[in-house]
Amino acid sequence: MRKICFGSLVVSSALSLTPCLAQGPGPFAGGGAFSGEMTDTSATVLVRLTATVDQLADGTIPGREGEARLRYAAEADLADAKLTAWKKALPGNNWSLKFQLNGLAPATRQFYRVEMRENAGAPVTRSDVHSFMTAPPSSERAPVHFQVTTCQDVRGASTYSAMAEQQPDFCISAGDTVYYDGSALARTVPTAWQAYEKMFGLPEMKAYHRDVGTYFMKDDHDYRFNDADPYMKGRWVSPMKAGAGAVLTQTRGNKRLDVAWLSHEQGIEVFKQVFPLGDRTDRTVKWGKGIQVWMLEGRDFRSPNSQTDGPDKSIWGAEQTAWLKQTLLASDADHRVVISPTPIIGPDRAMKGDNHANLNGFWYEAQAFLDWVKDNGLDNIIIICGDRHWQYFSVDERNGRNIPEFCCGPTSDDHTQQVPPPYKGVRRPYGARRGGFLGVRFDPADRSLACQFYSMTGEPLFKKVFTP
Incomplete structure (x- = not known):
């Protein structure tokens, strides 16, 4: 037997x-x-x-x-x-x-x-x-099933038991795998290492990753701290809420600059040390002829968040943007799936300013990319993002576009936030303050791609099917 x-x-x-x-x-x-x-x-x-x-x-x-x-x-x-x-x-x-x-x-x-x-x-x-x-040969269509998660802490570990029951081919962890500036309170390299021990050493996590290969992506919380960019010296905090180990320096109004956090270089290095990654964290992989997946890097190459928005402000950087466009155009996959650690379409909360879906963030780069997708007739692109603490499916219909975006939501119901109102010109068939995960399945029989939201316990929620 x-x-x-x-x-x-x-x-x-x-x-x-x-x-x-x-x-x-x-x-x-x-x-x-x-x-x-x-x-x-x-x-x-x-x-x-x-x-x-x-x-x-x-x-x-x-x-x-x-x-x-x-x-x-x-x-x-x-x-x-x-x-x-x-x-x-x-x-x-x-x-x-x-x-x-x-x-x-x-x-x-x-x-x-x-x-x-x-x-x-x-x-x-x-x-x-x-x-x-392992993936199917790039020239052959075969069934493919993968899952996407984001924004996790120990409260969402049980979600991985429900995920394991589905026996996916692989997983994409779309950032915020731990929270250095949250319960982990990881200010140094050794405490950052320990943050992963505390999260991924849980029985449910070890059981899942024992038999599911995973592509790991980082965002702000598993890089440095909330909304971090490469140029920030630290976080501006209220002295009363600075937390243990804080080193307060400059003053701005009623806030102080806490500099006791990982540097840009340390944030990059630690993430590569704890996961099975290569030199670059932006990459693409084909799972047969049905699906090609792009995983984007959102922290390493970005401009300062505080820079005035315009053509010179970028999350991706010139090299990654050129690579993304070149490989998207060269792809012969039935479905092109772009995974971003942060939303490109949204909507997002009005107070935010560190991603593509923020008017005071990196809006110009997002709109230019979405126009480029439309102008090049790439009608089989699906965007999936992490970062946001609610599940949603949006369709960007601005400027003659028809581009979908899914956000898998956090792994835990206890880590959710209120769903913001939709943007004008962005249709949102589904939005829910739910924790769980997103499942994606390719069926070679009709070349369809099904995107299904699930709750923490694996209860099926909203589903959207795309056909060529």
Whole structure:
């Protein structure tokens, strides 16, 4: 009887359930492992070596020196498995190791086990079996199912149990994976690392990522702090609400500048250390001929938020914008899906000013891009965004456009905000103050793409189907 490890349980064809346990004296992979950046023939796996098999009482998972390698194969029993070379974990990299797997079979579930040891002469500890899916060949249409999340904290961890039940091919985490300036209170690199231990070390998170490969994107809260750009020296706060560890410097009215936060460079580096990412965080991937996905970087290249809006103000930067347009035009996919950490169409709250859907933000760049989409006849583009704390589906009908945008909403009902009124010329068939996630499915039979909102418990909500 073949057994496949999905979530924290081994599931057999007879539906018997047995725990998956690490075996050996350690080090361990106490935070689980992440697979990501899947293509049709490759993927990246990240594992962090730890001193414990689970979280401590404060949610942290201490790192530990040691070595690790992967044993991987296309069969759950790891028959005829390949082995990576041993790699040594270092404290300056949060004890994390990345393994690049190439030459994989397309449209195939790949299985792997982490083997860990203290040194070359020490006994080996073996993790349970993890898995992920590779993409179909870019020239073939095949069924594809993925999920999108954003704005999460520990209150939304249970949502991932409902997500796991759907057994998606992959997930896109569209930013705000943790909140440095929220409950995590991560002002330094070590405390930023701990923020991820506290969130992704939860049982529901480890179970989900054990068998679902994920493309991770960052936004402001998992970069530096709310609405951060590369040029800010800190946050302007009321001294009474500055919080522990604040370092208050300049004064502006009744507020002080708190400079005790990650720098721009640290924010970029930490995110790459904790997830299976490459050098660039803007990228595109095809999942067969049915879907091509673009994941945009919204913090690294942006102009100052305070700059006067106009043609020289940009979230994406000139290089990313040119790449985005070039690759969109070159795509032959049935559906072009653009994922942005922040909204492009909206609507958004009037008080905001750090994204494309804000009149006092980066409005000019958004309108120019949306006009470019219309002028080039790209009628199969769908935008999906994170960042906003409500679910919505909007259609931009301004200036002769017909461009849809979905926001998946936060993972928790407790993290929602009031839905703002719609903009003139932007039709909104659905808007709800709900937590949960967005599911996207491509059906090769009719080449349709279905976008379905779900609640925290997996209850189906609004659904929209697009056909070529």
